[in-house]
Amino acid sequence: MYQFNFEPVFGAFDTLLLGAWFTIQMSCMAMLLGLAVSVAGAIGKTSGIRLLNLVVDIYVEIIRNTPFLVQIYFIFFGLPALGIRMSPNQAALLALTVNFGAYGTEIIRAGINSINRGQIEAAQAIGLSWLQVLRYVVIKPALRAVYPALTSQFIFLMLGSSVVSAISATDLTAASNDLNSLTFASFEVYLVTTAIYLVMSIAFSIAFSLIGRSWFAYPVNR
Template identity: 45%
Template sequence: MEFSLHFASVFAESDLIIRGILLTIGLSSSAILLGSGLAILLVATRNLGNKFVRGCVDAYVELLRNTPFLIQLFMIFFGLPLMGVRMSGTQAALLAMTLNLSAYATEIIRAGVDSIHKSQIEAGLSLALSRIQVFRYVVLKPAIAKVWPSLSSQFVLMLLASSICSFISVPELSGAAAIVEQRTFRSFETYIVVTLSYLALALVLKLILIWLGHRLFHRKVVSILSTASKGGIA
């Protein structure tokens, strides 16, 4: 039996694939920005709040870290309309990605915050800085610098996890691939193109994060991230 690959029909649908790539980039970058911001807010709330507040943050993190992302996506897309909150598939995907990433990023940043020596915090307080100012100027940036490789890996994983959003008919890269496959009946060729596209997106994001770490933190962060990623992107 002769086997051959025919990419012509797949490339004929390149406009659909390109739109899927652009939507994947948009969803992922938005989720990274919003999820990171929410994670920093949750870490600050946990550190500056009372025992009850810390318990609520911990419960939020454990709930989202220990349930499948697909279930979270379904709960938002199918569950919220039952409470009168209606949103499109893309909006539901962005919300689910943001919440999921914020939980993982909260735990990662918390580990960085816990690594900051208490003497630095006491020094900040001795200079008449408020607890919020100490967290902002003394704790947060060094903490993120220490965990930047782990955060970067989580960002890449979130980019790849965006493929799950195709289950609620979001036309991101995987959703676009399903449509191309149905139109062309070239499954193998379609998913070769999609695999290479995801690989390219992940590698570009990795390079951007290395550059960002170089700009925001010490040069050592770049070498740590490069070393940590030798065994794989994630």
Template identity: 50%
Template sequence: MSYNFNFTPIWNNFDLLLQGALVTLQLSATTMVFGLLVGLVGASLKLWGPRPGRWIATGYVDFIRNTPLLAQLFIVYFGLPSLGVRISAETAAVIGLTIYMGAYATEIVRAGITAIPKSQIEAGRCLGMSHWQVFRYVIVFPALKTVYPALTSQFVLLMLGSSLVSLISAKELFHVAAYLDSRTFLPFEIYLVVSLMYLAMSLGFRVLFRVVGHFAFAKT
């Protein structure tokens, strides 16, 4: 068994891979923000919403967390145009991944909020804080601090999972890799390099999250 590695075609097309990596980063970052927002709303609905709201939130979380991401992406990408809404692959990817991330974020945020002792909330009220102030300073902020590690892991998983949107023709890193593979027939080399690029991005995100966490939760 011997294999002669040939990386030359990959370096020649490295700008394409970098472009794909950039799209992956944009896609992941956008989805993280939207997904977290959906998570906050979802968790609030689940904990304090009216009964129908709670049902909807529970149904949403259960459906998304128990079906394949690929099926969800195909429903968004192929389903919406059938209803007359035409969206680009990249938009479909953001929508699909946000829905996916939102469900996981809902559960994570809910766990964080549940972990806050009731007495802490009562203490906030006793100090004369408004509802909004209690929500912001006593509930959401400490809750996010508690679940921050879980949330960041989920974000990294999302970034890695975004490779699936290559199947709906979104031109992110994995799509570029498959494209190069179809032209050069060097899958070993290409997916090795691409894996290292994903690894670099994951590590980059982890460092970034640590720095952000350090500053964001420094006061509390």
């Protein structure tokens, strides 16, 4: 009979917490940078400029149709051939940002296309510039429409970040692997790791739900 022994795991629980904290930091930073890429890509796809549209399409199709692990390997092991060298953590952040940006581009583009064309034409008719139309007429309604998809993509990004341990980035999975190699308590280590990922996912889901209700609530007529 297998004898469960969680003592070595909880004895080094601070190591797992540090890995979890790094995972959260890296995921949040990748989301913020990825959102900037997504907005730029979505504007490019809806700008009507054929060349810009083509460039964004190529970027999105390459990222969405290649494995994330291969993208990480390309950035960390391939780019040094061109003289671009990064630490494992920097390469992980860049890979997550590029990956999120491609998926986010399509999500935000769908949100922009969901805006009633009549609203945009009305805003242009009263003299608003294209940037003003984006700011006052398009962005918030578009974000309201795609907010659930973006938050789900963030959760997926955070969970998928476990792959960056393959290049020795110091995330939660890497910390778990190190702890497992020291204790050989594989079941206990990865059970606790699974629980930590689950807690983080649920916590962010609740936080995003509360933020969405606050930011995107429709005004109440009195």
